[in-house]
Amino acid sequence: MSHPNAQEIAQALVDWFAVHGRDYPWRRTTDPWAILVSEIMLQQTTIPTVLGRYGAWMQQFPTPAHLAAASEEEALRSWEGLGYYRRVRALQAAARAIVQQHGGRFPTEERGIRALPGIGDYTVGALLSFAYNRPAPLVDANVSRVFSRLFNDPTPVDSPAGRKLHWKWAAGLVHPTNPRAYNSALMELGQTICTNGAPDCLLCPLRTWCHAENPAALPVKLPKKEITAVEHHDIFLLTPAGLLMEKQADGKRHEGMYRLPRRPAEFCISLPHLADQKYSITRYKVTRHLYQAPADTPPLPSEEFIPLSRLSATPMASPDRKIIQNHLPH
Ligand code: SF4
Structure with a gap:
């Protein structure tokens, strides 16, 4: 499905990008591995945060072979602070497939x-x-x-029908000879001009062809899932053997990563209260209550003492590292 002015639209975007396109490290390369890493990082992380991490990460894992050879703990640790750790797992699985099935060369x-x-x-x-x-x-x-605005279309963009429609439009509009600049331009137009709320239509290279009657009302989205509040009761137990931590089992959200051990609220109620911590993960608003556990607290099978010397190399989510650092002796 195409637009009657598809060619002019695609060329207008490419021309606009030649003047206004931003310079990012991943736009200076055609190395598919470097591009894959940037795309995976950018999926749920802001551009400024990725800019602060991308260069060092690429130095640590400059090729699929480097990430394929790393341990799971190294890979998870390298991602700390970026969140959504399943992304680095998938990246490592892709790196291993590239090494094992394609001799280390990225498929073309x-x-x-x-x-x-x-x-x-x-x-x-x-x-x-x-x-x-x-x-x-x-x-x-x-x-x-x-x-949604160019076609003035009210189909919810996150519905199956909306997704199908948008992929059809994308296929119909893509620039035939300069898709690299065209796709970058399209995304950048949405980031800088055709933004959420009131877009800056006067500066838009597509305004001649845009059918949006009330751009601020588009795109239409399905109703959001409600935010769920959850409370966790965690214990802090530091002994000469190290800090007691729990490794997340396979199939769990933070599989392979460590967190402070969790206990039922009834177990914690009589323990000294150390701190409360609030943070959000996807649609969960988490409150963590942290308690000092007695020295003779028996570890559960999934728990182990991590020596303090290993703590910095131990993968864990940012809220865990933060609260642990606040309670370790200085
Ligand atoms: S003219 Fe306005 S609403 Fe239409 S694509 Fe451009 S910025 Fe978006």
Whole structure:
């Protein structure tokens, strides 16, 4: 499904990007591994945060072989502070597949890229267009916002029908010879001009063709899932053997990472209270109550004492590291 002015729209975006496109490290390379890493990092992390971490991360793991050879703990530790740790697991699984199935060379064909673990439609489009300059469509939240307005379409962008429609538009509009600049331009237009709320239409290279009647009302989204409040009761037990921690079992949200041990509220009620900590994860608003556990508290099978010398290399979520650091002796 295309727009009658598809060619002019695509060219206007490419021309606009040549003047206004931002310079990011991942736009200076055509190395598919470097591009994959940036795309995975950017999925749930802001550009300024990724800019602060990307260079050092790429130095630590400059090729798929480097990440494939790393331990799971090293990989998780390298991701600390970026959140959503399943991303680095998927990246490591992809790196191992590249080493084992492609001799360490990044696949160049769509089928090979799509078969890598953790790679979805968006990442396939990003790799094909940014690394290989092939005319592949790509849709993210920014692109969806631009499309909803350009076509003045009220279909919820996060519904199956909305997603299908937007991928069709993306395929119909992609620039045939400069998809690298075109896809970057489309995303950047959504980030800088066609933003949430009131867009800056006077500066928009697409205003000639845009049908949006009330851009601020678009895109339409499905109702949000409600925020759920949860409370955890965790214990702090530091002995000469180290700090008692629990390793997250396979299949759990933070699989392979460590956290402070958890106990039922009734167990903690008579223990000295050390601190409360509040943080958010996806749609959960978490309150953690931390208690000093008696020295003879028996560890559960999933728990172990981590020597203090190993603590900095032990993967854990940022809230855990923060509260632990606040309670370790200085
Ligand atoms: S004209 Fe305005 S609403 Fe339309 S695509 Fe451009 S910025 Fe978005």
